[in-house]
Amino acid sequence: MFISMFGAVESGVIYAIMALGVYLTFRVLDFPDLTVDGSFVTGAAVAAISIVNGIPPIYATAMGAIAGFIAGCITGLLHTKGKINALLSGILMMTALYSINLRIMGQPTLSMLNETTIFSQLESMWAATGIDSFLNGLLASIGLEQFPSTWAIVFVMIIVTVLIKFITDFYLKTEVGLALRAIGDNKKMIRSLSANTDTLTIVGVGISNGFVALSGALYAQLGAFSDVNMGIGMIVIGLASVIIGEALFGKKTIARVTLAVICGAVIYRMIVTLALRVDFLDTGDMKLITAIIVITALVAPKTLQIRREKKRRSEKREQLGRQAEGDSHA
Structure with missing residues (x-):
């Protein structure tokens, strides 16, 4: 149980970067x-x-993020300059990327089992410190499971994800970031202030997909493979993370909502892991589980809000009734 939940946190922190992109x-x-x-x-x-062809993992990861940024910019161009509907622009680019991704890899699945990745380097560095053996011995002495050797990966990924969160918070508070937020609220208003909404939209969508591609590059190195179908349903997972985070932690400030998105991604993975431990569910039911989680996250807060509103109105009526009764006795 501990190992499986640890794995959920491990993948959830990587998905959190993708969820931040979806939030943008x-x-x-x-x-x-x-x-x-x-x-x-x-x-x-x-x-x-890139890794298979001998490029250092850190550079390969950066190249993956840049490729995603370019793909996002093309989507933005299709919408702003090509005057194509935003939803259709994304669908067209997603469809085109399927063939492009096949061309990049040269095959549907590309293995990195015998290659050096960012995470294999981290594990080697951590093993050299000897702390892993100390922790395992400590846990064994109190009768607990051995600590996963990949805990260093989680530690580093939490630092990286939190760093990206702070950069995102800072960016959204700059002049350009405020303009991006204004576009989402009222595009006509920001255009009337002579802001170049087309360029801002292109850059915003590019940054978003840069985050998503970075998450994909890291996830591929975690699993030591890349598959042309591994992105199916990612938009739903990203939305689930955003919705769960906002429902549980609120969205009053930018800093709070970005933290909520990160926590939402981790909680989503933990929920899925727990659900798959149920006897009558298997890995093929993951999409169904995701849909149920999203529906619950969307419906539950509104249902609770309606109940609170009904309770407030009921208490108000009772208060007015008591006041009216007191006035009649007077």
């Missing part, structure tokens, strides 16, 4: 971008083929 388009820009399913694989494909 869906919440900040109000842009329903479906490029995510394709750009996630693009990041994984570029990183995988």
Whole structure:
């Protein structure tokens, strides 16, 4: 149980970067971008083929993120310059990326089992410290499971994800970031102030897909493979993370909502892991589980709000009734 939940946190922290990208388009820009399913694989494909060809993992990961940024910018161009509907622009780019990703990898699945990745380097560095043996011995002495050797990966990924969160918070508070947020709220208003909304939208969608591709590049290295179909449903996972985070932690400030998105991604993975431990569910039911989680996250807060509102109105009526009764006795 401990090992499986640890794995959920491990993948959840990586998915959190993708969820931040989804948050930028869906919440900040109000842009329903479906490029995510394709750009996630693009990041994984570029990183995988680069590593296989001997490029250092850190550079390969950066190249994957840049490839995703370019894909996002093309989606933005299709919408702003090509005057294509935002939803359709994302669908077209996602469709095109399927073939592009196949071209990049040269095959449907590309293995990195015998290659050096960022995470294999981290594990080697951590093993050299000897702390892993000490922790395992300590846990064994109190009768607990051995600590996973990949805990260093989680530690480093939490640092990287939190760093990206702070950069995102800072960026959204700059002049350009405020303009991006204004576009999502009222595009006509920001255009009337002579802001170049087309360029801002292109850059915003590009950054979003850069985050998604970065997540894909890291996830591919975690699993040591890249598959052309690994991005299917990523947009739903990203939305689930955003919705769960906002429902549980609120969205009063930018800093709070970005933290909520990260926590939402981790909680989503933990929920899925727990659900798959139920006897009558298997891995083929993951999409169904995801849909149920999203529906619950969407319906539950509204249901609770309606109940609170009914309770408030009922208490108000009772208060007015008592006041009226007191006035009649007077």
